Amino acid sequence: MGFAQQDLSSRLDQAFKGRFDLSDATDYLRWRASKLSSYPTRSSELIVEIGDLARPTEVECAQIIMRCRTANMAIYSSRPGTTDEHKLRQDLAAFAGALGLGQMEGHRSAATDGFVSLEVAKDSNRRGYIPYSNRPLTWHTDGYYNAPENRIRAFLLHCVRDADEGGENALLDPEITYIRLRDENPAFIEALMHPDAMTIPENRETSGKLRPASRGPVFSIDPTSNTLHMRYSARSRNIIWRDDRDTSLACAFLADLVAGNEPLVLKHKLIPGQGLICNNVLHCRSGFDDGSLPGPTGKRLLLRARYLDRVAGTTL
Numbered sequence: 320m321g322f323a324q325q326d327l328s329s330r331l332d333q334a335f336k337g338r339f340d341l342s343d344a345t346d347y348l349r350w351r352a353s354k355l356s357s358y359p360t361r362s363s364e365l366i367v368e369i370g371d372l373a374r375p376t377e378v379e380c381a382q383i384i385m386r387c388r389t390a391n392m393a394i395y396s397s398r399p400g401t402t403d404e405h406k407l408r409q410d411l412a413a414f415a416g417a418l419g420l421g422q423m424e425g426h427r428s429a430a431t432d433g434f435v436s437l438e439v440a441k442d443s444n445r446r447g448y449i450p451y452s453n454r455p456l457t458w459h460t461d462g463y464y465n466a467p468e469n470r471i472r473a474f475l476l477h478c479v480r481d482a483d484e485g486g487e488n489a490l491l492d493p494e495i496t497y498i499r500l501r502d503e504n505p506a507f508i509e510a511l512m513h514p515d516a517m518t519i520p521e522n523r524e525t526s527g528k529l530r531p532a533s534r535g536p537v538f539s540i541d542p543t544s545n546t547l548h549m550r551y552s553a554r555s556r557n558i559i560w561r562d563d564r565d566t567s568l569a570c571a572f573l574a575d576l577v578a579g580n581e582p583l584v585l586k587h588k589l590i591p592g593q594g595l596i597c598n599n600v601l602h603c604r605s606g607f608d609d610g611s612l613p614g615p616t617g618k619r620l621l622l623r624a625r626y627l628d629r630v631a632g633t634t635l
């Protein structure tokens with residue numbers, strides 16, 4: 320790297336850290352004003368039409384990236400093609416790759432191509448886990464229990480078949496969450512950036528594999544991308560919060576925010592052919608009615624892939 324490049328890189332680095340510097344609000348206020356003024360207010364503003372998932376055009380990719388730069392998420396809309404699921408998965412991998420997403424997380428329920436089928440499942444491996452049921456899923460970021468080296472920076476959620484009733488997602492950019500908390504009380508941010516803020520105890524999975532305890536902050540600056548990372552779950556069971564007044568108050572504020580006090584929560588029910596591509600935004604899912612189909616799985620099918628990368632063009 321030449322001197323000029325090095326200088327530019329360190330200036331960008333400094334500029335970014337400045338937004339999240341609690342001791343100096345100048346950069347934060349500038350970034351906050353720009354973020355809030357351009358943020359979408361309806362999920363329809365996130366939608367980008369894609370002609371061919373296997374070969375997205377430069378213009379289509381640029382439209383996705385632009386939305387991800389503004390809101391850390393975009394919804395793509397493609398022609399539903401459910402007849403050949405193997406081809407669809409290949410197309411989705413190509414689509415994600417065109418947007419910089421290539422390093423998939425290894426997941427116990429993933430197929431060899433890395434995709435996880437989110438559906439009502441009756442097999443012993445998945446039964447008992449809420450994502451594979453028709454019950455509501457509370458607010459979370461994906462992989463909040465992962466170790467830092469397996470941090471989930473992005474995910475893709477593609478709808479193959481939707482539920483007859485329900486199964487809607489609500490979505491919230493962690494950067495908006497950060498802004499609301501900091502505006503309320505900067506001490507909330509300090510508390511949630513504490514390395515012991517949130518602990519998920521170790522868990523013995525049905526396979527017998529032990530998942531170690533995961534302890535870490537809610538908000539952190541991801542050292543590989545210089546961006547804000549959030550790990551969070553609104554579930555009350557199996558989360559141990561740091562025993563501290565500001566942490567408790569921050570958690571209560573955050574819970575109220577996602578429970579309905581945040582006007583910039585975007586709600587969207589994915590329809591067949593549509594998908595969410597995002598830098599691991601906060602999300603939840605309403606319960607749904609899948610009909611009473613015979614067989615090992617329900618009707619609703621979403622394919623999910625999680626990545627260690629962020630969407631291209633969204634890092635400094």
Ligand SMILES: [Fe+2]
Nearest residue numbers: 459460461602
């Ligand atoms: Fe999720």
